[in-house]
Amino acid sequence: MPAEQRIPLNRHAARVLPINPAGEVLLLHCINPSTPEAPFWVSIGGGLEPGEDERQAVVRELWEETLIRCDPADLRGPVQREVVEFAWAEYDIVQHQAHYLAEVGDPDVSFERMDAIETATTLGYRWWSLEALDITTEYVLPNVITAIHAAFAARN
Structure with a gap:
């Protein structure tokens, strides 16, 4: 979509890095609707809803996705704060976001509560070890790698 037709969006988001007892972090494998040929791995999360704080958003997003x-009291962090700029579908987004750590046990993962756009753009999930992340040739968003290392440092 030409730049003059794109929609600017400035938002605040909260993201979560769920870690299981094996020390693996849960990431989602996604596509951008405007570039479906370039899948990537990303942390779970999204924009804050009106009246919601970051911790409430993390809990809601983790459940929905x-x-x-x-x-919320069990979350650690934020382990990383950042501003990221990216294009998503017809939007040019400036996103102020925080990553939190959640020790989650060994849960089942289900996408049944995702909304239509999330379902259409989420290919799958994986529990990643730090070692696997360090050697993968798949694309993991660089800010997510940084947040994961911060989360593991916060565990120690």
Whole structure:
């Protein structure tokens, strides 16, 4: 879509890095609707809803995207804050976001509560070890790698 037709969007988001007892982090394999040929791995999360704080958003997003439950009081962090700029579908987004850590046990993952756009753009999920992330040739968003290392440092 030409730049003059794109929609600017400035938003605040909260993201979560669920970690299981094996020390693996859960990431989603996604596509951008405007570039479906370039899949990527990303952390779970999304924009804050009106009246919601970051921790509430993390809990809601984790539930909506995976059916994993956690308590806001059990979150650690934020382990990383950043501003990211990216194009998504017809939007040019400036996103102020925070990553939190959640120790989640060994839960089942389900996409049954995702909305239509999430379902259409989510290819799957994977529990990643740090070692696997360090050697993968698949594209993991660089800011997510940084956040994951910060989350593991916060665990120690």
